[in-house]
Amino acid sequence: MKQTFTLLILLWTFALSAQEVVDFENFNLAVGTSLNDSGEAGGFTSGNLFFPNSYNPDFDSWTDWGISAQTDTLTPGFMNDLSSIAGGGAEGTNTYAVSAAFSPTIMSLTGASAEMGGTGTSAAFSGMYVTNNTYAALSMEQGDAFAKKFGGETGDDEDFFLLTIQKFLDGVIGSEVVQFFLADFRSVDNNQDYILKDWTFVDLTPLGKADSLIFSLSSSDNGQFGMNTPAYFCIDQITFEAQGPPTSVKEVFTKSFELFPNPSSIFTTIHWPESQQATAAIYSMSGQQIQTYNLQTGNNQLDLSSLSAGVYSIRILNEVGWQPQLLVVK
Amino acid sequence: MPLFQDFLLRNLLLDAALLCKGKLFAVAALILVFQLGYAQVDTVLMMPTIEISAPTIRTQAVGGRVDRWSSEVLQNNGGASIADLLKRESNVFVKSYGLGSIATTAVRGASAGHTVVVWNGIALQSPMLGLLDLSMLPSGLMDQVGIQYGGQSTLWGSGAIGGVIHLENQTTFTEKSSVDLQSSYGSFSTFQQQVVLKKSNKKWSSTTRLFNQTATNDFTYRIRADLPTKTQTHAAVKQKGFLQELGFQTSNNQQWTVYFWTQKAEREIPPTTTQTRSEAFQVDDFIRTTVQWKKTGLKHTLQAKVAHFSEGIDYQDASIGLRALSDFKTTIGEVEGIWKKSTNTAFHWGINDTYTTAKADSYSTNRSENRTALFIALQHQKGPWKAQLNFRQELVDSTLVPIMPSMGIETKLQEQLLIKAKVSRNYRLPTLNDRFWEPGGNANLQAENGWSEEVGLHTFGAKKNHAWSYSLTGFNRHIDNWILWSIAPGNSFWSANNITKVWSRGIEQRIRYTFSAKNWTLAIKGGYDYIRSTNQVALESPRIAAGEQLIYVPIHQGFAKAEIAYGTLQAVYNHTFTGASQGISDALASYQLGDLRIQYRHTLNKWDTLIFIQANNIWNTNYRVIERRAMPGRYYQIGININFENK
Numbered sequence: 001m002k003q004t005f006t007l008l009i010l011l012w013t014f015a016l017s018a019q020e021v022v023d024f025e026n027f028n029l030a031v032g033t034s035l036n037d038s039g040e041a042g043g044f045t046s047g048n049l050f051f052p053n054s055y056n057p058d059f060d061s062w063t064d065w066g067i068s069a070q071t072d073t074l075t076p077g078f079m080n081d082l083s084s085i086a087g088g089g090a091e092g093t094n095t096y097a098v099s100a101a102f103s104p105t106i107m108s109l110t111g112a113s114a115e116m117g118g119t120g121t122s123a124a125f126s127g128m129y130v131t132n133n134t135y136a137a138l139s140m141e142q143g144d145a146f147a148k149k150f151g152g153e154t155g156d157d158e159d160f161f162l163l164t165i166q167k168f169l170d171g172v173i174g175s176e177v178v179q180f181f182l183a184d185f186r187s188v189d190n191n192q193d194y195i196l197k198d199w200t201f202v203d204l205t206p207l208g209k210a211d212s213l214i215f216s217l218s219s220s221d222n223g224q225f226g227m228n229t230p231a232y233f234c235i236d237q238i239t240f241e242a243q244g245p246p247t248s249v250k251e252v253f254t255k256s257f258e259l260f261p262n263p264s265s266i267f268t269t270i271h272w273p274e275s276q277q278a279t280a281a282i283y284s285m286s287g288q289q290i291q292t293y294n295l296q297t298g299n300n301q302l303d304l305s306s307l308s309a310g311v312y313s314i315r316i317l318n319e320v321g322w323q324p325q326l327l328v329v330k
Numbered sequence: 331m332p333l334f335q336d337f338l339l340r341n342l343l344l345d346a347a348l349l350c351k352g353k354l355f356a357v358a359a360l361i362l363v364f365q366l367g368y369a370q371v372d373t374v375l376m377m378p379t380i381e382i383s384a385p386t387i388r389t390q391a392v393g394g395r396v397d398r399w400s401s402e403v404l405q406n407n408g409g410a411s412i413a414d415l416l417k418r419e420s421n422v423f424v425k426s427y428g429l430g431s432i433a434t435t436a437v438r439g440a441s442a443g444h445t446v447v448v449w450n451g452i453a454l455q456s457p458m459l460g461l462l463d464l465s466m467l468p469s470g471l472m473d474q475v476g477i478q479y480g481g482q483s484t485l486w487g488s489g490a491i492g493g494v495i496h497l498e499n500q501t502t503f504t505e506k507s508s509v510d511l512q513s514s515y516g517s518f519s520t521f522q523q524q525v526v527l528k529k530s531n532k533k534w535s536s537t538t539r540l541f542n543q544t545a546t547n548d549f550t551y552r553i554r555a556d557l558p559t560k561t562q563t564h565a566a567v568k569q570k571g572f573l574q575e576l577g578f579q580t581s582n583n584q585q586w587t588v589y590f591w592t593q594k595a596e597r598e599i600p601p602t603t604t605q606t607r608s609e610a611f612q613v614d615d616f617i618r619t620t621v622q623w624k625k626t627g628l629k630h631t632l633q634a635k636v637a638h639f640s641e642g643i644d645y646q647d648a649s650i651g652l653r654a655l656s657d658f659k660t661t662i663g664e665v666e667g668i669w670k671k672s673t674n675t676a677f678h679w680g681i682n683d684t685y686t687t688a689k690a691d692s693y694s695t696n697r698s699e700n701r702t703a704l705f706i707a708l709q710h711q712k713g714p715w716k717a718q719l720n721f722r723q724e725l726v727d728s729t730l731v732p733i734m735p736s737m738g739i740e741t742k743l744q745e746q747l748l749i750k751a752k753v754s755r756n757y758r759l760p761t762l763n764d765r766f767w768e769p770g771g772n773a774n775l776q777a778e779n780g781w782s783e784e785v786g787l788h789t790f791g792a793k794k795n796h797a798w799s800y801s802l803t804g805f806n807r808h809i810d811n812w813i814l815w816s817i818a819p820g821n822s823f824w825s826a827n828n829i830t831k832v833w834s835r836g837i838e839q840r841i842r843y844t845f846s847a848k849n850w851t852l853a854i855k856g857g858y859d860y861i862r863s864t865n866q867v868a869l870e871s872p873r874i875a876a877g878e879q880l881i882y883v884p885i886h887q888g889f890a891k892a893e894i895a896y897g898t899l900q901a902v903y904n905h906t907f908t909g910a911s912q913g914i915s916d917a918l919a920s921y922q923l924g925d926l927r928i929q930y931r932h933t934l935n936k937w938d939t940l941i942f943i944q945a946n947n948i949w950n951t952n953y954r955v956i957e958r959r960a961m962p963g964r965y966y967q968i969g970i971n972i973n974f975e976n977k
Binding site: 056058059061063075076077078079080100102103141142143144145147148149152153154155221222223224225226228261264265266 | 553554557601602603604605606607608610647649650651652694768769816817822823868870871872873874881913914915916958
């Protein structure tokens with residue numbers, strides 16, 4: 001009996017340590033269809049990963065993540081924002097995820113991994129496949145009324161479209177960064193310029209252990225209203241290995257505060273809905289606490305003028321259950 | 331996430347959404363050299379033979395600066411639009427997307443929605459966009475164009491903050507008939523034709539105007555000296571219009587006028603310089619009708635107007651599968667009266683009701699708006715002093731707009747030195763798109779409003795064959811609750827909000843000089859404007875710091891025009907200087923443009939023939955008005971006007 005029990009534990013631990021690949025096929029989407037409305041769930045779950053999503057039916061608009069099996073690689077414009085330029089999923093599969101990253105988007109561990117040990121755990125992400133979204137790819141290739149054709153008027157402009165991936169672990173942003181160019185026109189030799197059109201494997205091991213990954217986009221084509229290049233990209237086949245029980249009890253986050261504008265450069269505002277005061281702290285990418293703010297009920301303006309450009313995280317210190325949030329300072 | 335609506339918004343509503351600025355500056359016609367902008371209170375005791383629709387107490391309000399162009403200048407514009415005229419002969423910043431494309435103007439550092447265009451006393455802007463496309467105003471359709479600078483909301487209502495452009499058709503009750511034919515051909519397959527038929531007698535008058543214009547606009551341009559030249563594609567335009575006026579003098583002091591104006595423009599929208607191709611296409615059409623009645627007496631004048639406008643825009647882009655239709659119908663009724671209490675005092679009152687219904691794909695349902703306004707103006711003259719006090723009270727649906735007052739003063743400091751000053755409170759109501767567009771429309775938007783002040787010195791003189799004038803005007807204006815479309819904090823889509831304040835101030839200078847001797851005449855006019863128009867509230871979206879000059883608003887602008895005539899041979903040279911400005915994505919460099927026109931007129935009996943040749947952008951400047959939008963280098967035009975008049 002004791003042996004069986006030990007065996008079960010070992011099997012369980014083994015199972016828990018097994019590699020997982022999230023490929024989005026669980027949605028059983030017919031080719032040419034997509035999902036951009038997760039309804040009450042607040043996001044899409046595939047395997048042990050959670051992808052936040054919200055859909056506004058009045059405006060037919062979706063945020064953060066969508067799941068797609070669309071194959072249109074030819075139609076330009078914003079109406080075709082759920083297709084991958086590779087014409088399907090990675091490694092010949094149908095379905096993939098599309099991210100609308102106008103502000104940084106997050107994907108988190110969930111399901112069994114999160115329940116392990118009563119709260120969340122972490123995973124070592126090996127890598128995932130990334131490619132361009134058709135709307136973004138064709139906008140970079142052909143230009144549109146708002147965004148430039150990469151290379152610019154002369155063809156020599158050193159344009160780029162960059163995906164930056166960072167990690168969250170226990171509410172703190174890691175200092176490790178993985179950067180991947182979705183389009184790179186920086187070479188002096190114009191023949192070396194490219195816009196990514198295939199699924200390409202991106203190695204995520206430099207990030208180390210994480211419970212969430214943060215994705216942000218940047219481009220060389222910016223204007224008064226921010227980045228002109230359409231802020232979309234696609235991912236598929238995310239490979240990771242969930243780690244054992246956490247060394248520290250991780251908080252379960254059930255509440256989130258509003259943080260706007262984000263990204264920002266001069267100030268940002270936290271809307272604190274509770275009647276009692278709270279303290280918020282801002283952490284740098286390396287986990288160092290920079291400064292704290294007192295939060296009153298309602299809108300609190302935080303002065304960011306002393307912060308240099310980068311990604312920070314904001315946590316509520318003396319209240320539990322509040323999801324830490326990412327803040328991008330420009 | 332950008333939606334179809336955001337796309338359309340940014341494309342079509344660029345002007346309404348952006349802070350753009352312009353300068354409006356025009357100089358009076360040759361004949362009016364000695365009377366620049368100096369309005370007379372009481373010169374009319376008898377019914378004039380030339381009638382225009384709005385009384386001068388309103389079109390030339392005391393204290394402000396007014397400029398006018400006569401019919402002759404309008405006819406000699408080479409068949410171009412009012413936008414082209416303003417580009418050459420005023421410091422109005424005309425934002426144009428290319429030849430024959432949509433053109434909006436901005437006056438004194440305000441946006442396109444802060445200029446009101448009035449046609450025969452009726453305001454024309456689109457209630458959905460809050461602005462008017464001046465490329466759809468061929469100058470040949472009008473008999474006189476004037477600009478009233480500065481805030482005039484008290485007299486003309488919402489949006490009259492930067493200035494008011496007056497378009498007038500004049501009705502004459504004299505025994506006359508005439509036929510006028512114009513035809514021109516220019517570079518890029520530009521063809522223009524215009525026909526004006528007039529017939530009138532002491533009892534009635536009829537004027538029929540037709541025009542037609544087509545152009546392929548396939549001009550070549552160069553990005554860089556070592557790169558091959560590129561040809562503009564997909565930029566063809568077609569426009570045709572018809573304006574019929576009928577006037578009836580039913581008695582010695584009563585007259586009726588009916589106007590019917592219809593026009594259609596079909597324009598391909600070219601790709602930007604950083605875009606491979608474009609399949610975008612826009613059709614604008616409208617029918618504008620108005621019936622006006624006027625009764626003039628020694629002491630009292632009464633005028634009534636009814637107008638109906640039916641207008642629409644059809645925007646299509648096959649490459650992205652987009653088709654957006656929008657249209658509106660506006661009905662306007664206005665009654666105004668003038669009571670000349672004495673030779674020194676006049677009292678003017680008016681009531682206006684404007685009812686609009688509009689339809690667009692992004693409106694969840696048909697929308698309507700009703701505005702009722704009461705305005706009064708009191709003009710008084712004492713010795714060399716003249717003053718005018720105006721008030722306006724407007725009701726929009728069931729919301730009362732605060733009372734708007736304004737006051738203007740003029741006086742002669744010396745025989746040839748005038749000083750004018752004006753203070754006014756002005757406002758601009760949110761447009762239907764600002765309120766009802768989905769997503770982003772905000773039904774709770776407040777009206778933009780603010781105070782503006784101006785002071786001007788006008789001096790003039792004449793000696794033997796010379797005449798000259800000079801004016802210097804300084805203005806200062808604040809607009810609060812400025813409405814901007816932007817991505818509000820926490821949202822992913824664009825929305826309209828009262829988010830900033832704009833402070834505009836500047837100095838405008840104008841100079842004129844004419845010389846005539848025997849067969850020669852020389853006329854020179856010029857102007858220079860320095861305008862600072864700054865955003866006063868730091869914004870994230872659009873990213874504009876507090877104190878920064880608005881986008882598309884050059885700080886410096888200047889123009890000069892020289893006309894030399896020997897008998898009936900005339901040469902006209904226009905030169906403009908536009909200073910550097912900031913666009914949405916890139917900065918715009920300053921540029922200078924020159925246009926030269928040579929014309930010869932021959933009169934034989936009742937026939938008058940004029941031939942002209944014109945070279946535009948004669949220095950072949952490579953310039954941009956809007957970033958990533960190519961403009962043509964040097965291009966030409968030749969044409970002929972034939973006029974037959976029987977008196």
